[in-house]
Amino acid sequence: MDLTMNITRNETEHLVSLSGDVDAFTGPKAKEAIMTSVETPGVAVVVVDLSQVEYMDSTGIGIFIGVMKACKQVGCDFVVQNLPSRVERLFRITGLYDLVSIRKGESE
Amino acid sequence: MTRGIEKKYVQLLRDYLAGQGEDQLYDAQQLGKWLLLQDISPEEMIDLHGRALEYLGDVPEFVRASFSILTEVMIEYGNEHRSVTSMRSKHKQFQSEMAVASAMQKSLVPQELPVYPDVEIGLVSVAAKQISGDYYNIVTHDDGRLCLTISDITGKGISAAMCMSMLKYAMESLGDMLHGPDEMLRHLNRVVERNIDPSMFVTMLFGCYDTQKHRFRYAVAGHEPGFVYRAKEGRFYDMEGKGMALGICSDSHYQEYEVHLDVGDVLILLTDGVTERKIGRYYLHRDELVSYLEAELGTSAQVMADNLYSKLLLLSQFELPDDYTMMILRRT
Known part of the structure; x- marks a missing residue:
């Protein structure tokens, strides 16, 4: 399955909503979109919504680790919201759950 | 392209025009495969065909001139052919590097x-x-x-x-x-x-x-x-x-x-x-x-x-x- 992305922007916060599969094939596309938001001057918070993600593999988790490290460098807050249970499990097993800000979004 | 190929092609064309037999069509298919292996581009082939026609008789000026258009069009096909050949060679190299990495991994x-x-x-x-x-x-x-x-x-x-x-x-x-x-x-x-x-x-x-x-x-x-x-x-x-x-x-x-x-x-x-x-x-x-x-x-x-x-x-x-x-x- 493919990955689609929807980005909502205001001056200080970008919300990137991912839908579909985040894996080795689609991951680079997602990473590019999220990193563009991280590197946009003036953006203080980047939120990634995963409510519509059906599958994520370790490459997908790797993207969030890369983004988290990049956010630390530029001083931007990184928030992940609405994790489906299988994705939450991956976040917990790898330890990423304790490192990034997790929140439940408006859809929950 | 060698003179030998040119002579054979002229002969093939002559035989076909004389009798329009299935044998020549089969030979033409085989020749196509051989030319591909020899890395002969489509535009070179068109050039050969034009020269072969000159051997066979008087070629009307409009036919001769039309070859310039055909050659220009086929140059793109030639470029594509060359890029596929180059990719194939890179793919082979990649496969062999992967085989080395795979063997190293097994060790x-x-x-x-x-x-x-x-x-x-x-x-x-x-x-x-x-x-x-x-x-x-x-x-x-x-x-x-x-x-x-x-x-x-x-x-x-x-x-x-x-x-x-x-x-x-x-x-x-x-x-x-x-x-x-x-x-x-x-x-x-x-x-x-x-x-x-x-x-x-x-x-x-x-x-x-x-x-x-x-x-x-x-x-x-x-x-x-x-x-x-x-x-x-x-x-x-x-x-x-x-x-x-x-x-x-x-x-x-x-x-x-x-x-x-x-x-x-x-x-x-x-x-x-x-x-x-x-x-x-x-x-x-x-x-x-x-x-x-x-x-x-x-x-x-x-x-x-x-x-x-x-x-x-x-x-x-x-x-x-x-x-x-x-x-x-x-x-x-």
């Missing part, structure tokens, strides 16, 4: 499993593609310890093979310093964190089994620990264990856990290629996996590992989307 894992009087080891590790992202190792020590590593490296391909090589040699040098499993992972994490891409990470379970006391001491880094089967109770339990995957934070610390095996108890260590398995439209459930393991309990550790792999492969209709590794340790 990083043990070729034979150790044999003990009262501990059986079973192992199945299968790569989804040419290079595996799963790494395992089994190292025996003179003091009776049996050290087991099971690990999953993000991504596959050359980067996974190179990372695997780093893990193996870093663990060998750290192992000599006789750290406990928690210390091993703490040191290894620093090596991995400094040396891999920011988007890469490694999950690992590392532990040492004391073959005298039948005690397995282990630590976990972002890896699903696996199961332990208690023969007396006839039940499977999830092994304890939690810790940050390697390569994420430079200062991660790890906890040591311990499992004691009685006669008939079984340890099952695995990678996510086993647990994150898609069966049709749903994912393999923990209880399902346990029931398949339960069905194989009467067999040896190796037969158990082999049968479980076959069972899961059958259920997923012979698709292996991710690397698969299962290590089984059974006290007999």
Whole structure:
């Protein structure tokens, strides 16, 4: 399955909503979109919504680790919201759950 | 193009125009294949056809002039042909580099499993593609310890093979310093964190089994620990264990856990290629996996590992989307 992305922007916060599969094939596309938001001057918070993600593999988790490290460098807050249970499990097993800000979004 | 080919082509054309036979059409097809092998471009072929017509008789001026248009059009086909040929050659080179990496990777894992009087080891590790992202190792020590590593490296391909090589040699040098499993992972994490891409990470379970006391001491880094089967109770339990995957934070610390095996108890260590398995439209459930393991309990550790792999492969209709590794340790 493919990955689609929807980005909502205001001056200080970008919300990137991912839908579909985040894996080795689609991951680079997602990473590019999220990193563009991280590197946009003036953006203080980047939120990634995963409510519509059906599958994520370790490459997908790797993207969030890369983004988290990049956010630390530029001083931007990184928030992940609405994790489906299988994705939450991956976040917990790898330890990423304790490192990034997790929140439940408006859809929950 | 040689004069010989030109003469043959003129002859072929002459024969065909004289009788329009099937033989000449067949010869023309064979010639096309040969010209491709010789890397003759479409525009060169058109040029040849134009010259051949001149041999055969008076060519009207408008036919001669039309060849300039045809040649220009076919130049693009020629460019495409050359780019396909170049890609084919690069692909061959890539395949041969992958074969070297795959062979190197195979040399990083043990070729034979150790044999003990009262501990059986079973192992199945299968790569989804040419290079595996799963790494395992089994190292025996003179003091009776049996050290087991099971690990999953993000991504596959050359980067996974190179990372695997780093893990193996870093663990060998750290192992000599006789750290406990928690210390091993703490040191290894620093090596991995400094040396891999920011988007890469490694999950690992590392532990040492004391073959005298039948005690397995282990630590976990972002890896699903696996199961332990208690023969007396006839039940499977999830092994304890939690810790940050390697390569994420430079200062991660790890906890040591311990499992004691009685006669008939079984340890099952695995990678996510086993647990994150898609069966049709749903994912393999923990209880399902346990029931398949339960069905194989009467067999040896190796037969158990082999049968479980076959069972899961059958259920997923012979698709292996991710690397698969299962290590089984059974006290007999």
